[in-house]
Amino acid sequence: MPTIVVEVMPKPEILDPQGKAIANALPHLGFTGFSGVRQGKRFELEVQGEITDELLDSARKAAAEMLSNPVIEDVVSVTVAEDI
Amino acid sequence: MTTTPTETPLIGDFTAAPTAQPLDGARIGVVTFPGTLDDRDAARAVRLGGGTPVPLWHADQSLHGVDAVILPGGFSYGDYLRAGAIARFAPVMETVVKEAGADAASSSPLPVLGICNGFQVLTEAHLLPGSMIKNDHLKFICKDQVLRVENTETTWTAQFTADELITVPMKNQEGQYVISAEELEAIEAEGRVVFRYVGENPNGSRNHIAGVTNERGNVVGLMPHPEHAVEAGYGPDDATGVREGTDGLTIFTSVVSSLAGGNQ
DSSP: OOEEEEEEEEOTTSOOHHHHHHHHHGGGGTOOSOOOOOOOEEEEEEOSSOOOHHHHHHHHHHIIIIISOTTTEEEEEEEEESOO | OOOOGGGOOOSSOGGGOOOOOOOTTOEEEEEEOTTBOSHHHHHHHHHHTTOEEEEEETTOOOOTTOSEEEEOSBOSGGGOSSTTTTGGGSHHHHHHHHHHSTTOOSSSOOOEEEETHHHHHHHHTTSSSOEEEOOTTOOOEEEEEEEEEOOOOSTTTTTSOTTEEEEEEEEESSOEEEOOHHHHHHHHHTTOEEEEEOSSOSSOOGGGEEEEEOTTSOEEEESSOGGGSSSTTSSOOBTTBTTOOOTTHHHHHHHHHHHHHHHO
């Protein structure tokens, strides 16, 4: 099914407490060599039929106005993924 | 000691509850979202403060003619996406935003108080600046917290004295207040920080901020829970005894008296 993928990340200047906790836990499981972790969100918006420019614009608007909170998050990308 | 069934000893002394004079016309709506926990406590606080609580339902656009609205704490819509993010789109919020917002035509915009999750709903609805993220230590906090009241000009804090210290419970995992550097400078300069944490920063909030107001002072949000500190016997410990603290009550008497003043 044609899908629009939206990726949202915490703003660089916002400390990401969850990412920090993950980064601290990694070495305990033997995963060394990672100096930091940031945790974000990925949304998959499914579309019945074809993805039009209009629909993509609408997804960008939804990403900016609802899927992310601009105070704490950035929309990193809004892309079309055909074969999910 | 002999007691009849009607004299069963109570944990708290109900007769000591400092009930203010009921004021006709001070009808204060308390919104229930799916997942709200503290609506009944908020309604009780309104009553103890001298007002008449009116239950409001998230799916109902009508505010049923109330004079002020409280968005209580707990959760809302499972807090999916972000805390308060879905609640912002609830039918009742459309009306709240319209009547309380900056473009409200009325000269006396609707007073709105957001507590905990309700504060998060107000930031998501853009009625208040900033946002909340997980506590810097990632732990759920549940404790009594001292706050300093730094703005006594708002509808909800008019009866506090300047820089009054109050103790109210606080219980959250997502209470770290964040805001852009420019906006932080602006709200500090405009005196829009209403409540500030005293002592150690409990959650990493910027500038120890516990609560803020909008430009007109009718909308106030805070993370701690004043509605849990309104009745002796059920509040935080204070100098007078265990669970005797009622510092939160002034928030509710403030709005009731502000509304009464406005009606005269």
